[in-house]
Amino acid sequence: xxxxxxxxxxxxxxxxxxLFAGRAYDGLSVDDLVTGLGVHRNSLYKTFGSxxxxxxTALRWYLxxxxxxxxxxxxxxxxxxSVLLEAGETLDLLLLAAAEQAPLDAEVGALIRTTLSxxxxxxxxxxxxxxxxxxxxxxxxxxxx
Amino acid sequence: MATVSIDGESLVVEIEGLDKLxxxxxxxVIPLTNVRGATADPGVAHxxxxxxxxxxxxxxxxxxxxxxxDGEKVFWDVHDARKAVVIALADEKYARLVxxxxxxxxxxxxxxxxxxx
Numbered sequence: 310x311x312x313x314x315x316x317x318x319x320x321x322x323x324x325x326x327x328l329f330a331g332r333a334y335d336g337l338s339v340d341d342l343v344t345g346l347g348v349h350r351n352s353l354y355k356t357f358g359s360x361x362x363x364x365x366t367a368l369r370w371y372l373x374x375x376x377x378x379x380x381x382x383x384x385x386x387x388x389x390x391s392v393l394l395e396a397g398e399t400l401d402l403l404l405l406a407a408a409e410q411a412p413l414d415a416e417v418g419a420l421i422r423t424t425l426s427x428x429x430x431x432x433x434x435x436x437x438x439x440x441x442x443x444x445x446x447x448x449x450x451x452x453x454x
Numbered sequence: 455m456a457t458v459s460i461d462g463e464s465l466v467v468e469i470e471g472l473d474k475l476x477x478x479x480x481x482x483v484i485p486l487t488n489v490r491g492a493t494a495d496p497g498v499a500h501x502x503x504x505x506x507x508x509x510x511x512x513x514x515x516x517x518x519x520x521x522x523x524d525g526e527k528v529f530w531d532v533h534d535a536r537k538a539v540v541i542a543l544a545d546e547k548y549a550r551l552v553x554x555x556x557x558x559x560x561x562x563x564x565x566x567x568x569x570x571x
Contacts (some may be wrong), residue, residue, distance in 0.1 A: 338495075339498065351550075354550060359491025360493040362490065
């Protein structure tokens with residue numbers, strides 16, 4: 310099946326990561342995705358099959374290309390917790406996915422569980438929990454409204 | 455209105471009642487290997503549907519039958535846009551099915567669980 314013209318799948322995937330990191334999965338309608346990603350509705354369906362297909366593609370990309378390198382950097386550093394805290398927003402989709410979709414969707418759950426095990430291996434499980442809690446609360450402080 | 459179910463290795467879409475008349479179909483059976491996913495998408499009904507052949511189209515009342523758009527065939531059976539589910543297909547006569555179901559969330563979950571990714 311040919312790729313529709315002017316549709317960069319990688320770019321759309323990365324943009325989807327940003328959208329899903331900012332708002333809950335259920336909170337984003339297909340209309341929101343079409344507007345936010347700047348693609349045709351039918352192109353989305355042709356390329357990703359469904360909203361869930363887009364989400365899983367985005368989540369896998371994010372975990373492999375944003376989270377894994379971050380964890381590797383943290384593991385190599387003598388201040389792994391600082392490395393992770395400074396990365397700030399990078400952890401947000403992981404937090405959201407863990408809170409919202411992981412309990413409902415077996416595939417998402419498996420991906421998140423694997424990543425959290427990796428985080429536990431880097432920090433230790435209690436510090437990992439603390440870090441996630443800290444990031445969760447840090448998200449609140451960026452909102453002045 | 456349609457009922458979507460899984461029967462062994464197939465997705466079965468049963469068209470209900472009088473819609474059979476307008477959609478000119480009473481059921482569709484699609485091998486699961488050709489089903490790419492399902493999405494609850496109320497907004498799909500607001501987009502251009504293409505050329506109707508054959509079927510029925512009265513805005514906000516009924517969209518049923520086969521529509522041709524951008525070289526693709528799309529099957530529609532929708533009255534209430536709020537309950538529309540888009541089922542994307544591969545290697546089938548139809549590129550997509552857009553059907554109204556009783557419980558969009560449950561239908562999406564049923565189909566997505568049956569689809570291998």
